[in-house]
Amino acid sequence: AQKVTQAQTEISVVEKEDVTLDCVYETRDTTYYLFWYKQPPSGELVFLIRRNSFDEQNEISGRYSWNFQKSTSSFNFTITASQVVDSAVYFCALSEARRAQKLVFGQGTRLTINP
């Protein structure tokens, strides 16, 4: 069975600090996708990244970066120089790399950036 664990329930930092959100996953599949989503208070899910299990290259997008390590089954997300607008709940998710497969979500990490 697939499982995603986000051990950090809540994180609170001061603006401009760097913050890392942890994600550990379990799957028996050799091919899978990993995702990160942002959920602001309005509720909609904002797609941040999708990573194929064969691609272990780290990714950087502006202030966001992701570190994928298959050896530790982790897909961590770092926000550099955090801003108040980054405050939201962040979800890590996993799916099999086949069509019509459900997304399995972690419990989410509530990130609060204080001014």
Place this chain on the structure above:
Amino acid sequence: GAVVSQHPSWVICKSGTSVKIECRSLDFQATTMFWYRQFPKQSLMLMATSNEGSKATYEQGVEKDKFLINHASLTLSTLTVTSAHPEDSSFYICSAQGGVYDYGYTFGSGTRLTVV
């Protein structure tokens, strides 16, 4: 990019009544639709998966007679909460997946249901 329109954004209904939530894919054909439920401060839990023209597959513990899912066309899927009770109050969100080479998930904006 792909867009899924979900309506209504919020709804308040009385106990015992039924509520229908619609999800429409605006610029692609949604061959598969996923329906999730999210209680306050919790994660998203999959309720059911539906493929166009087929009966939905429900997750364990989800009452299929209470949560009716219809996916009759490639652009529209509906979730009907029948005989709603206060414990059905939750955030419901749909997610669509398109064609053969689509491994992404396009989410609707969600529906906040309050049953009074």
